[in-house]
Amino acid sequence: MLVLIKSAPNTVEGKRGLKIARDTSSDIVLLQDGVYFMVNEMLDGYCGTAYAIEEDVSLRGLGDIRTGVKIINWDGLIDMATEEDKVVGMF
Amino acid sequence: MKLTVLLTKPPYGSIQAAEAVRHVMGAVGEEIDVKLLLVDEGVYLAKKGQEAGTTEYTSLEEALKDIIDMGGEVFIDKASLRDSGLDREDIIEGVEVVNSYDISQVLIDTDKTMIF
Numbered sequence: 001m002l003v004l005i006k007s008a009p010n011t012v013e014g015k016r017g018l019k020i021a022r023d024t025s026s027d028i029v030l031l032q033d034g035v036y037f038m039v040n041e042m043l044d045g046y047c048g049t050a051y052a053i054e055e056d057v058s059l060r061g062l063g064d065i066r067t068g069v070k071i072i073n074w075d076g077l078i079d080m081a082t083e084e085d086k087v088v089g090m091f
Numbered sequence: 092m093k094l095t096v097l098l099t100k101p102p103y104g105s106i107q108a109a110e111a112v113r114h115v116m117g118a119v120g121e122e123i124d125v126k127l128l129l130v131d132e133g134v135y136l137a138k139k140g141q142e143a144g145t146t147e148y149t150s151l152e153e154a155l156k157d158i159i160d161m162g163g164e165v166f167i168d169k170a171s172l173r174d175s176g177l178d179r180e181d182i183i184e185g186v187e188v189v190n191s192y193d194i195s196q197v198l199i200d201t202d203k204t205m206i207f
C-alpha cells in the first residue's frame with residue numbers, strides 16, 4: 001500500500017499520514033509541504049520506503065538534504081500509483 | 092506606527108508565506124516600521140537554495156532578499172530553527188537569529204501584529 005503525504009510535519013494531517021503508513025507498513029510519497037519530513041530525521045523509526053517529489057524538494061531548497069529518501073518525479077509517482085494495489089491519500 | 096508580521100507556516104504549500112511577504116514588502120515600500128518574525132515552520136521561508144525551476148512559482152527566497160535589501164528587518168526564532176532541522180548556515184544572509192525573549196519584546200513594543 002502507498003500513502004501520499006502533502007502536509008507539513010507540524011500539521012495534524014501530516015502526523016496522521018505518517019502514523020497510518022507506519023501502522024500499515026506502507027511506503028510513503030512526500031509531496032508539496034510533505035517533503036519537509038525529509039529534514040531533521042523526522043522519518044527516524046519509519047521502516048518503509050520513503051519517496052519525495054523532486055520538484056517540491058528543490059522548490060523548497062531541500063536539495064542539499066542527505067537522507068534515505070528516494071527522489072522521484074511526477075511520472076514516477078504515476079507509475080507507482082498504478083502498480084500499487086491500494087493508494088491512500090492525500091494527507 | 093509599528094507593524095509586526097508573524098509567519099508560522101512554511102512557503103509554497105499554502106498562500107500564507109507569500110501573503111506575509113507581500114504585506115511586509117508593501118509596508119517597507121510605504122516606509123512603515125515593519126518587522127517580520129519567522130517562527131515554527133515559517134523558518135523555512137529563509138532557507139537558502141530555493142529553486143522554482145519549471146514550477147512557475149515565484150521564489151520567495153528572492154522576495155525575502157528584496158525585503159532585506161529594502162531595509163526590512165527579518166528575525167528568525169532560534170528554537171524553531173533547531174526544531175526544523177536547520178542551522179545558521181542553511182538560511183540566507185541578513186536574517187537575525189533571536190530567542191523567544193527577543194520575540195516577546197518585539198510583540199510588546201509593536202502597535203499592530205498580523206499573523207500568517
